[in-house]
Amino acid sequence: MAERVDFESSSGPRLAGLVDPPRGELRGWGVFAHGFTLGKDCAAASRICKQLADEGIGMLRFDNLGLGDSEGDWGDGSFSHKVADTAQAVRFMESTGRPVRLLVGHSFGGAAVIAAAHLLDGFGAVVSIGAPYEPAHVEHNYDALVDRIMSDGEAPFLIGGKALTLRRHFIEDVRAADLHERIHSLRPALLVMHSPTDNTVGIINASKIFRAARHPRSFVSLEGADHLLTGRDQARRAARIVSAWADPYLDA
Secondary structure: OOEEEEEEOOOOOEEEEEEEOOOOOOOEEEEEEOOOOOOOOOHHHHHHHHHHHHOOEEEEEEOOOOOOOOOOOHHHOOHHHHHHHHHHHHHHHHHOOOOEEEEEEEOHHHHHHHHHHHHOOOOOEEEEEOOOOOHHHHHHHOHHHHHHHHHHOEEEEEEOOEEEEEEHHHHHHHHHOOHHHHHHOOOOEEEEEEOOOOOOOOOHHHHHHHHHOOOOEEEEEOOOOOOOOOOHHHHHHHHHHHHHHHHHHOOO
16 A cells, blocks of 8 residues: 655645555665646556556655645746755655665656756666656647736646646746756666657657667657556556666666
8 A cells, every 4th residue: 555655845845745665575666756737646657656566666656846735836836846856755765764766757757857867866767758858848738828927927827627826937947947968968777758649748859858868778669658648558568668677777
């Protein structure tokens, strides 16, 4: 059964998480970063982490600022906050005697784990799933609001049934984020996973990430999957691939 945990975010409010404990022999520990406004209980996060746990890799998945069970206001966050909070999640796990060797991120979270890797030492592998090459790609979710936000400072933002507030500093932060150099200078091994039929974040993003990375790097095409990995077998298949690929980089 998943263990409910909470830890302090980089900006103060506490973030809620679930640790899916490994079944059988422990192979290692990892942290999962969810997509833009999805949360720890979305299909991709839940199914991937549970499958990895079934294969001996314990995983922490957590709600970002103001989402799900976490404290704070989502509108106060940014891409930089997401990156810093991913690093905070790793430090929390290590403080409880669970050294993290694997970072997995889906969509916007895939960009975040690549950036967060530069804030950490000692882990071996990073996985991006359906990630954008440029974090500003997320702007397509709110492009109709950009002019209003830039002039007024903020605007209400409805996405996936969530009523949120989007602020100018988020737009400015995500536009300023340069992932290219972080990819190119990444030291841990990188696995890029992407569906060729992803209509939300196109496959060209995976090509750019892969070309910018240095070895050890790998690419796996998630044939038949949609961006959110809504099919149960899609997320589980992705997790099984991650499990096999990450094996040399885990240190239980």
